[in-house]
Amino acid sequence: MLRKVLVANRGEIAVRIIRECMDASLETVAVYSKGEEDALHTLMAGEAVCIGGPRPADSYLNIDNIISAAVNTGCDAIHPGFGFLSENSDFARACEDNDLKFIGPAADVIDMMGNKSAARDMMKRAGVPVVPGSDGPVTTAEEAVDVAEQIGYPVLVKASAGGGGRGMRRADDREGVIRAYSEASAEAESCFGNGELYVEKLVEDPRHIEFQILADSQGNVIHLGERNCSIQRRNQKMIEEAPAFGFSDQIRKKMGAAAVRAAEAAGYENAGTIEFIMDDEDNYYFIEMNTRLQVEHPVTEMVTGVNIVNEQLRIASGLPLSLKQEDVRISGHALECRIAAEDVYRNFAPCPGRIDFLHFPAGNGVRVDSAVYNGCEISPYYDSMIAKVITTGGTRLEAVRRMRRALEETAIEGVSTTLPIQDLIMYSRDFLRGTYNTGYMEKHLQEILDIYEAAGGRNESTDRK
Numbered sequence: 001m002l003r004k005v006l007v008a009n010r011g012e013i014a015v016r017i018i019r020e021c022m023d024a025s026l027e028t029v030a031v032y033s034k035g036e037e038d039a040l041h042t043l044m045a046g047e048a049v050c051i052g053g054p055r056p057a058d059s060y061l062n063i064d065n066i067i068s069a070a071v072n073t074g075c076d077a078i079h080p081g082f083g084f085l086s087e088n089s090d091f092a093r094a095c096e097d098n099d100l101k102f103i104g105p106a107a108d109v110i111d112m113m114g115n116k117s118a119a120r121d122m123m124k125r126a127g128v129p130v131v132p133g134s135d136g137p138v139t140t141a142e143e144a145v146d147v148a149e150q151i152g153y154p155v156l157v158k159a160s161a162g163g164g165g166r167g168m169r170r171a172d173d174r175e176g177v178i179r180a181y182s183e184a185s186a187e188a189e190s191c192f193g194n195g196e197l198y199v200e201k202l203v204e205d206p207r208h209i210e211f212q213i214l215a216d217s218q219g220n221v222i223h224l225g226e227r228n229c230s231i232q233r234r235n236q237k238m239i240e241e242a243p244a245f246g247f248s249d250q251i252r253k254k255m256g257a258a259a260v261r262a263a264e265a266a267g268y269e270n271a272g273t274i275e276f277i278m279d280d281e282d283n284y285y286f287i288e289m290n291t292r293l294q295v296e297h298p299v300t301e302m303v304t305g306v307n308i309v310n311e312q313l314r315i316a317s318g319l320p321l322s323l324k325q326e327d328v329r330i331s332g333h334a335l336e337c338r339i340a341a342e343d344v345y346r347n348f349a350p351c352p353g354r355i356d357f358l359h360f361p362a363g364n365g366v367r368v369d370s371a372v373y374n375g376c377e378i379s380p381y382y383d384s385m386i387a388k389v390i391t392t393g394g395t396r397l398e399a400v401r402r403m404r405r406a407l408e409e410t411a412i413e414g415v416s417t418t419l420p421i422q423d424l425i426m427y428s429r430d431f432l433r434g435t436y437n438t439g440y441m442e443k444h445l446q447e448i449l450d451i452y453e454a455a456g457g458r459n460e461s462t463d464r465k
């Protein structure tokens, strides 16, 4: 059994994990960077250790300092959250080398899935459908062109080490591939220190459908159903829902079985997510596996009643999963809006600053996972997401109504956020119909901004600042 857990993260996910540890009667240690002495995760944990300067490389990405903090405070496990070191196999290895249980899969599994091109090959071998594309990485622009001409345009040139929507470029012809190749490899080199690329057929405006997986150390693997995460900007999610609207039990069963097969093939342990894209005809293709807790895990928790972070702690303790596949029931509907401190008029540029006034919604069917409070500073050094507003309902429409109510109840003053956009999406026809896909934002953003401006929303938010 675990006794004391170091949470190697910050922001809302560190708070989410600390809360779960407290509920499970585990002791907690937070790590924080200089300037985050008063951050919620620092204040909430039983103990807190400063691990370096505000730049991520100096603190939340500093493996040596985090391991020392865990050893010095007598921890027996580390939860990496998401982002930062959560998919870093060197970190997982450093944990094991120091007798600290890494709450996630084995380092070798992280390595294998972290290379998206290698993961594709493995899924193909396991009989999981993948998007047509290159066999393994391509090493020159010419090779990328050859693959593209074979599978047909348009294509996506993608970084093997990619994540967070970075390192991928669309190409519609030969010249496009040559340009995409050099741009994507440069971006991947600078973001991930690895410029390796592969080529995939671009599926026009697919839905992003992903399956939550849980796997214990006894070899039991289950899935908790799907999430539709197709409302994206810059290939990054903004709104997620579970279950996917209009999904039949039959397709859920089929894709769920493929997701379980994928996790089994990888020798997976702990919580993970298998991401697919799906075309208009319900053909689905594996795109990647995220070997960690996912930002949008709460929507799955709300419709299955399964506490995913608690399952992670149980699995890391060597306990079996608390339920079997046949016990998983999906009931009702859940939505999540990721509220980011960003300026929607400047292409979602991060908008750090001080929150002068804050009021979060509450009431029946509303959950808020956040780490901000009245008067706190939003740091320019970290991801711009500041809160997740989650609503549930017996039906999708009830969850939508509650989301409208919850977002309208929310007041965040001092910084611009994505909230007004998400609020208006809750009234938009394509969203209400549930027929939306990853092309939604490109198609509708300008119209939504125009409506917001015409209704006086833009002035109102500038006045408040």
Ligand code: ADP
Binding pocket: 082, 083, 084, 163, 164, 165, 236, 237, 290, 293, 294, 295, 296, 382, 383, 385
């Ligand atoms: P998920 O499907 O879980 O959102 P992402 O790859 O979009 O997966 O991102 C996971 C997390 O990684 C984000 O919520 C954030 O904490 C971190 N992250 C992603 N992109 C960025 C980025 N551009 N800058 C900093 N952190 C990022």
Ligand code: ADP
Binding pocket: 131, 156, 162, 163, 164, 165, 166, 200, 201, 202, 203, 204, 205, 206, 208, 232, 235, 236, 275, 277, 287, 288, 438
């Ligand atoms: P990341 O590691 O950055 O999350 P993914 O491979 O998961 O990258 O892709 C992120 C998003 O990009 C997907 O959710 C989808 O919207 C889009 N995308 C990825 N691959 C394809 C593809 N082959 N065709 C169309 N869209 C894609």
Ligand code: MG
Binding pocket: 164, 275, 288
């Ligand atoms: Mg992804």
